Amino acid sequence: MGRFVRDGGTEEHSPVRPVYQRIAADLRAQISAGVLAPGATLPSERDLCERYGCVRFTVRQALAALEADDLVGPVQGKGRFVTSRRP
Amino acid sequence: MGRFVRDGGTEEHSPVRPVYQRIAADLRAQISAGVLAPGATLPSERDLCERYGCVRFTVRQALAALEADDLVGPVQGKGRFVTSRRP
Amino acid sequence: MGRFVRDGGTEEHSPVRPVYQRIAADLRAQISAGVLAPGATLPSERDLCERYGCVRFTVRQALAALEADDLVGPVQGKGRFVTSRRP
Amino acid sequence: MGRFVRDGGTEEHSPVRPVYQRIAADLRAQISAGVLAPGATLPSERDLCERYGCVRFTVRQALAALEADDLVGPVQGKGRFVTSRRP
DNA sequence: GTGGTCTAGACCACC
DNA sequence: GTGGTCTAGACCACA
Numbered sequence: 033m034g035r036f037v038r039d040g041g042t043e044e045h046s047p048v049r050p051v052y053q054r055i056a057a058d059l060r061a062q063i064s065a066g067v068l069a070p071g072a073t074l075p076s077e078r079d080l081c082e083r084y085g086c087v088r089f090t091v092r093q094a095l096a097a098l099e100a101d102d103l104v105g106p107v108q109g110k111g112r113f114v115t116s117r118r119p
Numbered sequence: 120m121g122r123f124v125r126d127g128g129t130e131e132h133s134p135v136r137p138v139y140q141r142i143a144a145d146l147r148a149q150i151s152a153g154v155l156a157p158g159a160t161l162p163s164e165r166d167l168c169e170r171y172g173c174v175r176f177t178v179r180q181a182l183a184a185l186e187a188d189d190l191v192g193p194v195q196g197k198g199r200f201v202t203s204r205r206p
Numbered sequence: 207m208g209r210f211v212r213d214g215g216t217e218e219h220s221p222v223r224p225v226y227q228r229i230a231a232d233l234r235a236q237i238s239a240g241v242l243a244p245g246a247t248l249p250s251e252r253d254l255c256e257r258y259g260c261v262r263f264t265v266r267q268a269l270a271a272l273e274a275d276d277l278v279g280p281v282q283g284k285g286r287f288v289t290s291r292r293p
Numbered sequence: 294m295g296r297f298v299r300d301g302g303t304e305e306h307s308p309v310r311p312v313y314q315r316i317a318a319d320l321r322a323q324i325s326a327g328v329l330a331p332g333a334t335l336p337s338e339r340d341l342c343e344r345y346g347c348v349r350f351t352v353r354q355a356l357a358a359l360e361a362d363d364l365v366g367p368v369q370g371k372g373r374f375v376t377s378r379r380p
Numbered sequence: 381g382t383g384g385t386c387t388a389g390a391c392c393a394c395c
Numbered sequence: 396g397t398g399g400t401c402t403a404g405a406c407c408a409c410a
Binding site for chain 4: 387
Binding site for chain 1: 384
């Protein structure tokens, strides 16, 4: 048991894209696909932590990337929302 | 001092055997002896640098040797651990 | 001794601007003033930690703000540099 | 104890005395008794939530009371500590 | 409950 | 040495 792999895959030596980029890409895809429609609330940071099996810091790195692209926006005390207008 | 062999009593590091091998051997011994038991956390790279009076690159050479033998394994953000299973 | 203030000032209840914003403003000022000229190397993240008495994460938040404004840029394994061209 | 008051044997929380006061009194007692010695770390807000079966807001009300009396003090990112000096 | 700030470390990739 | 990624928490402001 208990080896020291990170993502438990079967591949030998992947390029190891950072976890936060993988999360960002995943969310980006959901937004593109309309699973997360404009105006929709994203799962909370803590939910995303559980879903992706990482800590809040890593999730926030992913969300920061989406915010930089203006795909989502935060609202203090309420959550994050998919941006309505598309540039 | 120094006759033919130079494993020297008190000098800090022999000029022949690479420092990283000496560090690796030292850690290997501690694992064999159970000082570092399976599952135990190794000292951090920086701790080992201080302890052995060398730079990180050298320490990492030593650790790479132990990893190649699957004696220890790294976990991102947490540290290095003595491998549980024995091959 | 040892009370629980954060910035050791004498004020009663300041608005408490986040530490990273204070650091960012400080560096921004040095760049504007030419103390840090275009092409210059910034102090390392770890140096800035000591200088401002905080951890790396906080320093990186400040640096991220400057990078967002394209005032500085990172180079893997070398350091951060003040951007040459001014927009 | 309990003469006029009804601190009730087994029920979870009295309907009269606010929960936050009960928590504050409990922590105050632990500090007086030295269970929580000067300089000691208090349990985290979330731990106290679990321990007392209430939400964070309530725990924070209790902690605010202790802070007002300068019995404990918060340190960003580290926790709350029992104040060293006694007024 | 939410997101925002912060501590105190770790290992990783690269020079 | 540098910056890059990550862990595992904490308290803070706001609703």
